[in-house]
Amino acid sequence: EPEVTQTPSHQVTQMGQEVILRCVPISNHLYFYWYRQILGQKVEFLVSFYNNEISEKSEIFDDQFSVERPDGSNFTLKIRSTKLEDSAMYFCASSDDWLEQYFGPGTRLTVT
């Protein structure tokens, strides 16, 4: 069964450094998403992406964040200058329509 994959599973970085989280969505999907879950808190929507542009973003998704689909298979989330409060589990998801989003296993980002 096709699945969304994410790399790395765990990323440790120092405050102020740039990080890129990578996702490979399911191959025929057209809609892509990033969510995050800070430890002990809710899963929160960050951004959705369709047709090579952002279709929706939350207040969390400020200028420090960016997304890209650099080729036909990858979908990335970049954080330009990480802060301690960016430490969280980041989930990528994809869907072929609006009905069901398929989630990856997540990348745990630890900012020290």
Place this chain on the structure above:
Amino acid sequence: AQSVTQLDSQVPVFEEAPVELRCNYSSSVSVYLFWYVQYPNQGLQLLLKYLSGSTLVKGINGFEAEFNKSQTSFHLRKPSVHISDTAEYFCAVRSGAGSYQLTFGKGTKLSVIP
């Protein structure tokens, strides 16, 4: 804006007993409702969804949920749980007004006791 409340952060239940995980939502527009399950070290997997029609929806692994518009609830039930159901369960809502984002509850950890 919409929100989701899962009142129980942890639910312990004995194997083969029934379980109900509660979910209430608030929204000013029509919504679509989802339950996701997360097993340890895995991603979120869709259990079931309510889009329209029958208010009782059945999902995978023997779970079902009932949409109650007047009570703005979407509780998840299973008549007899197994050890393998031990996981965290998330209720989520999506606005029917053209938004793709899911709004999640805080999750309920279900622990099945042998």
